[in-house]
Amino acid sequence: MKQPIFFRPVFQERIWGGTKLRDVYGYDIPSERTGECWAISAHPNGQSVVRSGEWAGMLLGQLWQEHRELFGYYDSDRFPLLTKIIDANDDLSVQVHPDDEYASNYEKGEWGKTECWYVIDCEEGAEIVFGHRAKTKEELADMMKREQWDQLLQRVQVKAGDFFYVPSGTVHALCSGLLILETQQNSDTTYRVYDYGRRDRDGKPRELHVEKALDVITVPHVQQSIEPTVVKMAGATVTTWVRSDYFTVSKWEVHPRLEMERIQPFLLLSVMAGTGAIATEEGEWPLQKGDHLLLPYQFGPFRITGHVQLIASQP
Structure with a gap:
């Protein structure tokens, strides 16, 4: 029987983290500075575990290697995506991610990282750093050296429900007061550009990666425009924000029924x-806020019922 595969997430403590992952989703977080929930992850730095069913207790990476039929024998040597929820209780470092070619050459075969953000919730006046104003690499390097961050960095105010596509090479940062769902390539490669002079637990300045950042930052910044596709049905609305070489990401708003192939x-x-259920002719499984699951190859046709909002992604 084809069935959904539910996961137990992995939590990452961060200097800028907080408690919203517990307060909003009820997760058992490790500390008051929990910054990330790696909800569906096969990355070695934090792997999700199958929560129940036939493969209960198995790491997603192991499931990927041993049961490729569940993934339609998708052509990749590693699981392609990583889903996170990020609690930015304080500003994250200003950073950039490399593309696949650069990461492969300089990060021991790691992938690059293109990502996207869905703003679950935010404080009034919350913002992100998204892009820069330098016109040439030389101007970028000079402004970074002079620490002219206010002149260099572009800031954008955000609100709940916003969506941003963040290709590799984009200077970016989440700022304080944001709760974000992030869909990204399965990579953990980040180059810090600026970190507000913060120190780590040992009292040492946090490491920056200026030379590598200068190698990979896109100059001039390329503004990303999102043109969502909205499909309204009798009992649901599906909004597809992005279809890229790396992932397709959509929001499903179910009130009270969505039928899918x-x-x-x-x-x-x-x-x-919200809460609801996902069902096929073979069975029904409850859904509640904070659940993360994978629908395997050839799952369905299926229906989702209830009053529930989901983010869907696939390679």
Whole structure:
């Protein structure tokens, strides 16, 4: 029987983290500075564990290696995506990610990182750093050396429900007061550009990666425009924000029923709000806020019922 695969997330403590992952989603977080929930992850730095069912207790990476039929024999040597929820209780470092070619050459075969953000919730006046104003690499290097951050960095005010596509090479940062769902390539490669002079637990300045950052930052900044596709049905609305070489990401708003066809190659779902159920002719499984699951190859046709909001992604 084809069935959804639910996961137990992994939590990462961060200097800028807080308690919203517990307060909003009820997760058992490790500390008051928990910054990230790696909800669906096969990365060696934090792997999700199958929560129940036939493969209970198995790491997602192991499932990927041993049961490729569940993923439609998708052509990749590693699981392609990583889903996170990020609690930015304080400003994250200003940073940039390399593309696949640079990461492969300089990060021991790691992938690059293109990502996207869905703003789950935010404080009034919350903002992000998104891009820069330098016109040439020389101007960029000079402004960074002179620490002219206010003149260099572009800031954008955000609100709940906003979506941002963040290609590799984009200077960016989440600022304080944001709760974000991030869909990204399966990579943990980050080059810090600026970190507000913060120190780590040992009292040492946090490491910056200025030379590598200068190598990979896109100059001039390329503004990303999001043109969502909205499909309204009798009991649901599906908004597709991005279809890229790396992932397709959509929001499913179910009130009270959504019918979907069979899944190819596989689909990741994160329940952002509400309660409901997912069902096929073979069974029904409850859904609640904070659940993260994978629908395997050829799952369905299926239906989702209830009053529930989900983020869906697939390679």
